[in-house]
Amino acid sequence: xxxxxxxxxxxxxxxxxxxxxxxxxxxxxxxxxxxxxxxxxxxxxxxxxxxxxxxxxxxxxxxxxxxxxxxxxxxxxxxxxxxxxxxxxxxxxxxxxxxxxxxxxxxxxxxxxxxxxxxxxxxxxxxxxxxxxxxxxxxxxxxxxxxxxxxxxxxxxxxxxxxxxxxxxxxxxxxxxxxxxxxxxxxxxxxxxxxxxxxxxxxxxxxxxxxxxxxxxxxxxxxxx
Amino acid sequence: xxxxxxxxxxxxxxxxxxxxxxxxxxxxxxxxxxxxxxxxxxxxxxxxxxxxxxxxxxxxxxxxxxxxxxxxxxxxxxxxxxxxxxxxxxxxxxxxxxxxxxxxxxxxxxxxxxxxxxxxxxxxxxxxxxxxxxxxxxxxxxxxxxxxxxxxxxxxxxxxxxxxxxxxxxxxxxxxxxxxxxxxxxxxxxxxxxxxxxxxxxxxxxxxxxxxxxxxxxxxxxxxx
Numbered sequence: 001x002x003x004x005x006x007x008x009x010x011x012x013x014x015x016x017x018x019x020x021x022x023x024x025x026x027x028x029x030x031x032x033x034x035x036x037x038x039x040x041x042x043x044x045x046x047x048x049x050x051x052x053x054x055x056x057x058x059x060x061x062x063x064x065x066x067x068x069x070x071x072x073x074x075x076x077x078x079x080x081x082x083x084x085x086x087x088x089x090x091x092x093x094x095x096x097x098x099x100x101x102x103x104x105x106x107x108x109x110x111x112x113x114x115x116x117x118x119x120x121x122x123x124x125x126x127x128x129x130x131x132x133x134x135x136x137x138x139x140x141x142x143x144x145x146x147x148x149x150x151x152x153x154x155x156x157x158x159x160x161x162x163x164x165x166x167x168x169x170x171x172x173x174x175x176x177x178x179x180x181x182x183x184x185x186x187x188x189x190x191x192x193x194x195x196x197x198x199x200x201x202x203x204x205x206x207x208x209x210x211x212x213x214x215x216x217x218x219x220x221x222x223x224x225x
Numbered sequence: 226x227x228x229x230x231x232x233x234x235x236x237x238x239x240x241x242x243x244x245x246x247x248x249x250x251x252x253x254x255x256x257x258x259x260x261x262x263x264x265x266x267x268x269x270x271x272x273x274x275x276x277x278x279x280x281x282x283x284x285x286x287x288x289x290x291x292x293x294x295x296x297x298x299x300x301x302x303x304x305x306x307x308x309x310x311x312x313x314x315x316x317x318x319x320x321x322x323x324x325x326x327x328x329x330x331x332x333x334x335x336x337x338x339x340x341x342x343x344x345x346x347x348x349x350x351x352x353x354x355x356x357x358x359x360x361x362x363x364x365x366x367x368x369x370x371x372x373x374x375x376x377x378x379x380x381x382x383x384x385x386x387x388x389x390x391x392x393x394x395x396x397x398x399x400x401x402x403x404x405x406x407x408x409x410x411x412x413x414x415x416x417x418x419x420x421x422x423x424x425x426x427x428x429x430x431x432x433x434x435x436x437x438x439x440x441x442x443x444x445x446x447x448x449x450x
Binding site: 068093094102109151 | 287335
């Protein structure tokens with residue numbers, strides 16, 4: 001059984017990416033990153049999702065990105081926007097997916113895995129540069145040069161992005177068909193300690209519209225405002 | 226004054242790279258990474274080097290790479306070789322420079338800096354894949370696609386590698402000419418808590434031969450064996 005490292009934030013997309021990796025027959029090693037994010041409730045969600053999916057292992061790595069800040073998700077002085085943003089929003093975390101993929105790459109190499117799954121999406125998303133196919137292609141190219149496994153085999157690692165060209169509604173339909181319990185996931189940028197969503201941030205808005213467009217019940221727990 | 230992020234391990238090479246960045250007129254923000262390395266004494270050395278160089282800031286970021294292991298530097302069960310290795314040695318840390326550059330990239334973007342310095346060297350080195358020019362070029366290419374700053378300006382970040390084509394003796398001569406206090410640096414993979422070197426690991430051997438070839442006194446403090 002081939003091993004894969006699956007980046008698992010605890011949100012809807014990565015839970016679906018994990019279900020796809022499992023369906024494709026991978027022995028999944030889930031990786032979550034505690035990076036000082038405001039919505040730390042997503043880490044508890046990641047734990048629930050990993051457990052339900054029956055992963056081989058779930059690792060939570062810690063990186064203190066809040067020490068550098070620069071994002072509404074890592075600096076408490078920058079508020080999460082409660083209306084749609086123009087351009088790349090302040091919830092962008094500088095170099096986050098480069099960092100996440102670097103951590104996944106290192107763990108994959110240790111596991112002798114050559115496959116990494118990441119639930120990035122370039123359709124119904126927030127405009128983050130590191131969710132686009134050209135970024136993923138550049139990272140894949142790097143993996144052959146960056147690692148012992150890449151140099152010795154002449155082959156890089158495969159970064160799977162099964163959701164990248166899907167709409168949010170399509171992702172939800174796909175996850176639903178695979179039995180993902182979306183009620184266990186947390187997408188909100190400012191979820192409270194119990195994982196209840198604000199209902200108004202970009203991430204909540206895209207998620208809610210996705211369930212509506214998919215014609216499926218939205219199991220998200222919203223907190224009173 | 227242009228800002229730069231300078232990766233600073235506390236070893237001889239990164240101390241010299243920092244001195245070069247300072248000489249080139251950069252306002253230097255030094256970044257060290259506590260990644261669970263066996264030779265944590267290098268972090269104390271980084272502190273000394275940063276202070277002597279007069280950096281604008283020195284940040285120590287924490288990443289628990291020891292949770293995944295896979296290297297003699299992060300897994301206490303894998304010994305540091307005390308004789309020259311064939312091929313890429315067990316002191317290789319999977320994806321380490323990809324991770325370090327990702328952290329530097331994120332901080333640089335927050336600082337509105339576009340320059341990163343890393344003291345990698347592809348001549349008298351240990352055969353690590355992520356110290357070679359082709360790896361650095363691939364990472365530089367990635368920076369334009371990975372970041373908000375890259376997308377908005379159409380320009381990537383510049384990863385400066387002033388030592389990449391120098392021999393260890395040349396690096397030592399260059400650092401010496403710039404006033405680097407090599408006695409403050411720690412290169413040894415298994416330095417003790419006081420920063421005293423073992424004298425027999427790959428890193429000690431390359432360093433000692435470098436001082437000899439440069440015709441300069443070796444200020445390294447070795448511990449009794």
